[in-house]
Amino acid sequence: MSEHEPAVGYSEVGDQEVRSLRVRYCRLRTDGGEPVAELEALSFRQRFGAVAVAAEGIGGVETQPEFRRQGHMSRLLRQALVGMAQRADVAFVSDGIEGVYEKFGFVGAVAEGHLLVPVRNVERAAGDCLGTAVPGVHDGSSADLPAMIRLYNTAHAMRPWTHERHSGWNRLIPQATWKPGSQTLVLRTGSAPVGYAVLEGRPFGDPVGSLTVDELVAKDAAAARLLLVAVARICWQRRLGAFTVREPADSLAGRVARHMGCTYRQRFPQSGGMMAAILNRRALLRKLEPELRRRAAGRHSDELYETASDALRRGDLLPDDKVLIRLLLGHWSTDDAYAHGVSIPERYGDLCAAWFPGGGTPSLPTPYAHRLDRY
Incomplete structure (x- = not known):
């Protein structure tokens, strides 16, 4: 450090709950209290198949403009990882910057994938009934969240990278100015929810003609089929030819969509993206x-x-x-x-x-990072 550079100290402040995740703030500040750099260490439970373990994720990484390109972020990450290793044995990054996290032991460990479902295919499979409402499908509310959590944990209990959702989970996107937030469709048999779909909200006034489902989970294939029909009906009303479902191909929704006829697209980043590192082998x-x-x-x-x-x-x-x-x-x-x-x-x-059979095999489903659990 030169005589003209201010002394910088490290601190951790936590724990706070932010959108259903426990967050610890890791910071560098000058001796005078001026902020230099900050990141968030988020606590959750991450699955490796049938077993979920305590894990921490890195998010919200930022260096103040006047302190950039001086090595502060490297120092912050190293010190934050030391603290994380005291609390968890594995660390994750939801959206790593290319060429940065590899030097800290991280590596790309999950692919980005989605289903592209033509509305016409769903219409054929449903018997040309998109002009009528799907029986049992209603707009969801916060009262449906406990049942949605149970359905999700049951459906994805064996899927690597999946977070184990706790009873207070709520990471649906809230409505805000110019942002409609998440729209939830819930399928009920009697009074019991047997499936749900969370539609990604598009900004009000957005002219782009598309519809994306962030999550589609069902108790059985019949429920998954009805939810896909309900989503296709929304597309039919909006004159859209296809919709996207962010579920893996070997999920229940993926298998039903594949039977109807769809495309599954995956992307494997060489660097950056969703990454993981072992802290305590x-x-x-x-x-x-x-x-x-x-x-x-x-x-x-x-x-x-x-x-x-x-x-x-x-x-x-x-x-x-x-x-x-x-x-x-x-x-x-x-x-x-x-x-x-x-x-x-x-x-x-x-x-x-x-x-180590690889994902998408009988003993191990495809690893998948669900959109609503990313940070």
Whole structure:
């Protein structure tokens, strides 16, 4: 530090609840109290299949203009990650800047995907009935949130990257000036909600002709089909030819839409995007032991399993944490790892293939970051 640069100190302030997430503010300030840089460390529970673990995410990263390009953000991130490692064993970034987070141990670990559903296909499957209201579908309200949370957790309980939603969750977009907020459709059988769809609100006066569903969750295929028909009916009324559903292809909504005929589009960023980093390897693997046993399904001897588990925790097996987090989350399979030059001892090959089958397989659904849980 030169004699002309002000001394800068680090602090953490928290915890506060912001839109259903616990937030800790990590800050750099000069000795005189002038803000230099800030980020938010958000607490949640993140799934690695059937097991959810405590995790923290980085968001709201910002450096004041007069302090940029002086290394403050690197210092802030390093110190924030030290604090995060005291509270959680894994960290995430919802929207990483290209070329920045890799140096701190993060790596892209989930793809961006969505379904594109032609209205005409839904109309054919529904029997040409888009001119009439769908029975049981109503506008949702805050009173429906507990049932929506239960439906969501049940539907995505095995999906890597999915947040485990708690009873007070509410990250629907609120209405504001020029912003209509989230529109919720709820399907009921009697008085019980059996499915819902959250439509992305478009700014009032926006001339762009499109409709996007942020989330579509249903108890069964019949309910998913009715919700897709209800969304298609809105498009039909607006004279739109297709709509987007932000659900993975192997979700219930995805399977029903695929049966109707749709396109699934995925994007795999080389850098940036949704990223993850292991903070405490041994502790994370201990917590994920039930999930690894589930994936292995008792197909290997106890002796081999314990030997491989010990090697994995020590780092003798798959020593690169960036490779390991991609494998644990299902972003990579062992075949992907081999294609990137990763070596796995032959005696552990079959077990690692069971542990790390990749998403979209019978034992591990596709990892997916739902829009309403991003930060």
